[in-house]
Amino acid sequence: MTSTNPPPSTSPESRVPSSGYPLIAIIAGEDSGDQLGADLIGALRRRYPQARFVGIGGARMQAQGFESWYDIRELSLFGFSEVISHLPRLLRLRKALVARMVQASPAVVIGIDAPDFNLGVEQRLKQAGLRTVHYVSPSVWAWREKRAEKIGRSASLVLCLFPMEPSIYAKHGIDARFVGHPLADRFALVSDRVGARDFLQLPQQVPVLAVLPGSRPSEVARLGSIFIDAARQVAAALPGLRVVIPAANPQVHAKLKELLAGGAHDDAAPLLLDGNAHEAMLAADVVLLASGTATLEAMLAKRPMVVGYRVSPMSYRIARALKMLKTDVYALPNILARVAGLGEKPLVPELMQDDCTATNLAAATLELFHDSERRGHIVAAFEQLHRLLRGDLESHAGERAATAIAEFVDAGQTHD
Known part of the structure; x- marks a missing residue:
């Protein structure tokens, strides 16, 4: 697997300008996240043809021109015991990734699924002043609902695959939108x-x-x-x-x-x-x-x-x-x-x-x-x-997610 040591610094001149040609960061875990990320990149590129996409992703995302800083398999874990046994490595990866993201200063950071890793990264990046989106809500309807508050501290926008999820976030004042489930398409x-x-x-x-x-x-x-x-x-x-x-x-x-x-x-x-x-x-x-x-x-x-x-x-x-x-x-x-x-x-x-x-x-x-x-x-x-x-919409889930993210990005550029 790719090393989790801090990467070489990236000079400001190497960044893609945020106005018109945004740098968009995506952090995907596992095969399902890689597929969601690939669909999302394709839809976002139709809105931002010269955008640059960076972060963590797999082969499908890379086929869309994504630049993966680390191997997606670093995040392919499941269950408490597996996460605990890999905790030191994951903490090193998180520290290095956060530092690189802050330095690159993307227009938006999108965490796809992998909540045990992504929510912690998103929270640190949000505290550092970056705009964050979490795509694929954790199962707040199955687990403790108060997790919605924690997710709100990590992401300014949550994109939901299931129609019952936004109402749960609304109770906590969090912007969450049902975009439909890509598999249904x-x-x-x-x-x-x-x-x-x-x-x-x-x-x-x-x-x-x-x-x-x-x-x-x-x-x-x-x-x-x-x-x-x-x-x-x-x-x-x-x-x-x-x-x-x-x-x-x-x-x-x-x-x-x-x-x-x-x-x-x-x-x-x-x-x-x-x-x-x-x-x-x-x-x-x-x-x-x-x-x-x-x-x-x-x-x-x-x-x-x-x-x-x-x-x-x-x-x-x-x-x-x-x-x-x-x-x-x-x-x-x-x-x-x-x-x-x-x-x-x-x-x-x-x-x-x-x-x-x-x-x-x-x-x-x-x-x-x-x-x-x-x-x-x-x-x-x-x-x-x-x-x-x-849903009742004609567009696919990836398109609806890209629309929500584009609105979020453009609103941020307007206020910058």
Whole structure:
């Protein structure tokens, strides 16, 4: 990974003028942030053709002309225990990044997701007089709502992906705007199972189960064997079942290949894919997956799902001891369904922590395969939620986010 030592100084003459050709700083964490950042850069560049974009970003952002000062993998952490073990390195990175940002004096600093890192950076930069935006609100509706006040100390503008979020910030006097969820723009309202199966060369008339045990190697190490064992139990009980397992990246692919070693090698063997998670979901009748963004993707694919998850025992004990969670459901489709008034009962089964066993996951998955009426109810609810996330606007989420940021930047230049 890239060193986190303080970088060489940047002279004022090297800065892009803020009037007309702004220097825009973006700090993205993980693959999802890289995709959001790439979409945002493309939309902002249409407004500022000669803008310069700097900060932390991945390959997609760099393909848009972004200058990444550090490796995005430096921020790809999850859970209390993982952050704690990397804390000294993260603190060095934060110190170096803040110093470089202050020296560069961008027109705006946009933190994308990664709140454990970005909010601390944004707060220091805001105190230093820079204008800050946080894109992707932390889950204030699931965790302690007072976090909204902390976010307001870090960002002058919060861009929200979910429609229920701005009202929470409004209680604390914080400017927050719903821009829509970018994933909602990438899925058709009517999904194409036939096309997805043709693409993956899967038979049209057999039951298909997509299995996604996480996008990080640490998640797959914790959950992979449980999910694969569950899939094998489902396959033993459901003749002709085809199992498809998309790997998020090469590291995850290698780990899944290791976990699958020793299994059957006939047509019934799980099909391990390099990527193509969306196609795998669209091709499936049911999806078995780890809690996280993938549950939103499966919802937008209109696929009934079973959700499972386990965090490290330390992370779980800390969250329970501090009473940090304010919700009794965890999967995004269940949270959104409740917010949308579709009922208090969970829309899809979710099995968390000690309940997340191969036997429990397999039983819940088989129930969905055998209950076509319930699957139809879930699909209808997913269609309604998809429309909610897209909003009533014709433009895409990235365009709406860029519009809000451009207004924020231009207002700052007017007052400078």
